[in-house]
Amino acid sequence: MVDHLKDLQEMAHEMVPQGGISEDTVNYIDARVRLRELRAQLPAIIEMNGEAIRALRGRFNLSQAMLAEYVNMSVMTVSKWERGEKKPNGAALRVLSTLLEKGPEVFRI
Structure with missing residues (x-):
């Protein structure tokens, strides 16, 4: 090219x-x-719908509150993502993609 x-x-x-x-x-x-x-x-950002976010939480045994802490959002926002009322974007989508790819350990000290 x-x-x-x-x-x-x-x-x-x-x-x-x-x-x-x-x-x-x-x-x-x-x-x-x-x-x-x-x-x-940089790895590709993966678009995620509510079902994918619930699956992510299940895969890593995260509550909505725990996921909210990882993405620096409110529990209400995570809940709205899962119900399809909102879609994650920007930095939250980058964090969700990283969580999906590498797991929560990547954010721990």
């Missing part, structure tokens, strides 16, 4: 000494490349 962003990054670095591009622009391109590399390394 052709990686145009990496090509752009290389060209940008070559153009800085001639004044053809600013350091700020090069730094922005470098940050975009690092972000792409990070995204490639």
Whole structure:
């Protein structure tokens, strides 16, 4: 696969000494490349419905209160997820995906 962003990054670095591009622009391109590399390394986020969340709790023998503590949400929110009234998103979905993949031990000291 052709990686145009990496090509752009290389060209940008070559153009800085001639004044053809600013350091700020090069730094922005470098940050975009690092972000792409990070995204490639992170595990995929798994969309979860209420049934999947109940199954997750059952798999690791977690109460709603325990799961709420792991995701830093209220018990009411976990309950609404399980009943299908709400869907987890953002950071909560990342935590749920991590719990599913690695188990609760990953969060313990």
